[in-house]
Amino acid sequence: MKVLFVLSYYSGFHSSIKTGKWNPSGMPAVSKLFDCLTYLGIDFIVVFNTRQSSNIPLRVLNVDNFNNPIHLISNSKKNKNFRIVDDYIVWKKILKTFKLDLSKTIIYCDRANITIGALFSVFTKCLVFLRLHGVTTWLQDSKKIKWIIYNPFIFLSFFAPFKYILCTEDGSPGRFFLNKYFRFRKYDVWLNGVDKYVSPTYISNVSKVESILFVSRLDSTKGVLEFLELSQSIILKKINIKIIMIGDGPMRDFVKNFLVRNNFPKNFLYLGEIPHSEILKYYSTSSLFISFNHLGNLSNTVLEALSCGCVPLTLKPCYKTKRDIKTYELLSDSAFFVDRSNITNNSLKVIEELILNPHYYLEKRNNSTVFSATKLKNWDSRVLSEVKVILSLV
Numbered sequence: 001m002k003v004l005f006v007l008s009y010y011s012g013f014h015s016s017i018k019t020g021k022w023n024p025s026g027m028p029a030v031s032k033l034f035d036c037l038t039y040l041g042i043d044f045i046v047v048f049n050t051r052q053s054s055n056i057p058l059r060v061l062n063v064d065n066f067n068n069p070i071h072l073i074s075n076s077k078k079n080k081n082f083r084i085v086d087d088y089i090v091w092k093k094i095l096k097t098f099k100l101d102l103s104k105t106i107i108y109c110d111r112a113n114i115t116i117g118a119l120f121s122v123f124t125k126c127l128v129f130l131r132l133h134g135v136t137t138w139l140q141d142s143k144k145i146k147w148i149i150y151n152p153f154i155f156l157s158f159f160a161p162f163k164y165i166l167c168t169e170d171g172s173p174g175r176f177f178l179n180k181y182f183r184f185r186k187y188d189v190w191l192n193g194v195d196k197y198v199s200p201t202y203i204s205n206v207s208k209v210e211s212i213l214f215v216s217r218l219d220s221t222k223g224v225l226e227f228l229e230l231s232q233s234i235i236l237k238k239i240n241i242k243i244i245m246i247g248d249g250p251m252r253d254f255v256k257n258f259l260v261r262n263n264f265p266k267n268f269l270y271l272g273e274i275p276h277s278e279i280l281k282y283y284s285t286s287s288l289f290i291s292f293n294h295l296g297n298l299s300n301t302v303l304e305a306l307s308c309g310c311v312p313l314t315l316k317p318c319y320k321t322k323r324d325i326k327t328y329e330l331l332s333d334s335a336f337f338v339d340r341s342n343i344t345n346n347s348l349k350v351i352e353e354l355i356l357n358p359h360y361y362l363e364k365r366n367n368s369t370v371f372s373a374t375k376l377k378n379w380d381s382r383v384l385s386e387v388k389v390i391l392s393l394v
Contacts, residue, residue, distance in 0.1 A: 001394050002043045002105050006094065008112040009048040009072065011217060011249060015273065022066035023275050025248075026217070028300060028379060029133060029168065029192055036383040038067055042391075045098060047071045049090055049113055058097060071097075084153040087115040095124075102126045106393055111135070115153050118160035127163040127393045134170040136221075136295055139177040140321060158182070163393050166386065168192055171296025173322035188389075192300045193382030194307040194372070195280065206287045206309070206365070208358040209351060211242035213286035213310065215279060215301045216293070218249035223292025228258050229344045230290070231268055234351070241267075241351070244282055248273035283308035287361065288336075288351070291315075292343055298327045306334065307372045311364045313347060315340050330375070334368040 012026025024031040037044050045068065052074050059072040073093060075086050094116075107128045109117035114130065121128040141147040148155045158181040165187035167174040178187045212234075216222040231243045245255070245268070252272070259270060283289070289305035289312045291297045297314040305312055312335035317324040328337060336354075338346035354361045377385075 001391075002045065002100065003037065003390065004045045004047065004094070004098065004100065004105055004107050006047050006049060006090075006107065006109040006113045006116050008110055009050045012276070013048070016063060016066075017061060017070065017072070020061075021064045023277075025273050025275050028195075028276060029383075032193070032379045032383045033386060034066070034068075036380070036387050040387065042387070044068065045071070047073055047094060049116070050074045051086070051112075057093065083151075084115060087113070087153070088119065091116050091119045100126075104394075106390060108390070114157045114160075117162065118153075118157035121160045121162055128160075129390055129393065130162045130165045132165065132167040132174065134168050134172040134296055135174050135177045136172060139173045139180070142177075142181075161185070164389060166190065166389065169298055169326055170300075171293070171298040171324045171327040173325075175326070176322045190382070190385075191298065191376065192303055193377050193379035194300075194303050195379060206285070207362060209241060209287040209354045209361055211244065211286045212288045212290050212313075212351070213244045213246070213282055213305070214290045215246045215282070215305075216291075216299075218247045218251040218255060220251065221294045222247075222249075223290075223294060223343070224251050224255065226292045226343045226347075227290055228255065230347050231264070232262055233344055233348050235265060235268070237348070239351070239355070241287075241355075243268045244286060245270045246272070246274060246279060246282065279304075280308065283310045286310050288313045288354075290347070295323065296327065297324050298330070302335075303376060306331075306368045307376055309365055309369055309372075311335060311361065311368050313338065313350060315343070331371070334364060334371045336364060 007030065010027045010030065012024050016022045016024055048070065050072055057074055061070045061072065063070055073090055075089055102124045105126050107117060107120045107126045109128065109130060111132050117128045117130055120126045142155060162185060165178060165182050165185060167178060167187065167189045169189045169191045174189050214227045218224050234241065234243065255270065283305050289302065289310045291299065291302050291312055291314040293299060302312050312331065314327065314335055314337060315324055316337045316339055317328045318340060319325065336350050338350060
């Protein structure tokens with residue numbers, strides 16, 4: 001048996017590819033799965049679909065500390081108005097390049113490559129495992145005729161005969177989406193795992209609000225602007241807390257320019273992108289973890305913060321879009337929630353109140369420690385469960 005991964009070229013892997021040394025800065029749900037398959041001796045192929053134009057349609061790279069070659073696949077010409085053409089070309093390229101025994105191969109594809117997964121499931125004998133790291137805006141988009149007209153093959157892929165669908169419980173409306181389109185196929189929704197460290201060095205002993213932390217890919221859906229505005233309000237009101245921001249992405253230059261333009265002081269620390277293994281100390285030394293993700297706030301960073309005793313401050317549910325209903329259900333005793341209508345002012349009020357009444361903060365921190373110990377799986381257990389599902393498909 002062999003597993004063929006057809007995945008997005010995640011930003012958390014870019015630095016590893018560029019430096020030639022495997023040290024991911026993000027997407028542990030994928031990197032830990034690779035580790036588990038390697039440990040168990042299960043053969044797999046990794047294909048990252050870059051969705052970029054390139055004169056080199058397929059690059060094969062060997063990366064230190066990673067046993068398998070990594071394949072970066074791209075198109076020589078982009079068909080911007082016909083994404084299905086791009087996906088069909090990539091699908092044919094994969095079939096031609098790897099010459100797989102399709103009856104003994106499991107295709108593992110993510111949300112961005114759902115149409116490629118659908119092509120495999122419809123036109124070959126392969127078993128296809130669809131992995132959704134959340135569903136972003138699909139539930140709302142699929143109700144709009146205009147979206148369906150512009151994305152007909154993505155919409156049709158919702159009805160492809162995938163063997164199994166696994167969705168991350170990230171605060172997006174995954175369960176609602178799967179129940180609408182996949183209810184006659186096998187699916188499940190799981191929380192991500194966390195790195196659970198035994199050493200007490202990594203468990204927060206913070207007893208009051210002294211610092212806030214933001215860790216995220218820097219794009220408009222992640223609440224970057226809201227965090228910067230909150231930070232600016234804290235600075236203008238001369239609230240004496242440390243502010244730390246970690247992440248990289250399309251808004252990196254915007255963030256840097258914002259900091260320079262508004263003359264942010266030294267108590268605001270922007271670290272850019274750092275290896276995932278180094279973020280732990282910031283979770284464990286920060287009081288509040290700020291998560292203003294518009295698409296959902298049960299992300300891996302929120303769970304990691306909880307596991308280190310860093311209390312989340314995040315958004316209340318939106319019942320219209322079905323976002324963060326599960327977040328509130330799971331974390332109502334372990335996190336602080338603010339209304340989405342005025343995120344900056346509402347968050348500032350919560351922080352000011354917690355500084356004046358630290359016992360409110362301590363109560364949530366104690367609850368978050370209990371939640372982490374009783375509800376969260378470590379990554380080894382989490383990815384092993386996923387591997388067992390993959391193996392059960394054969």
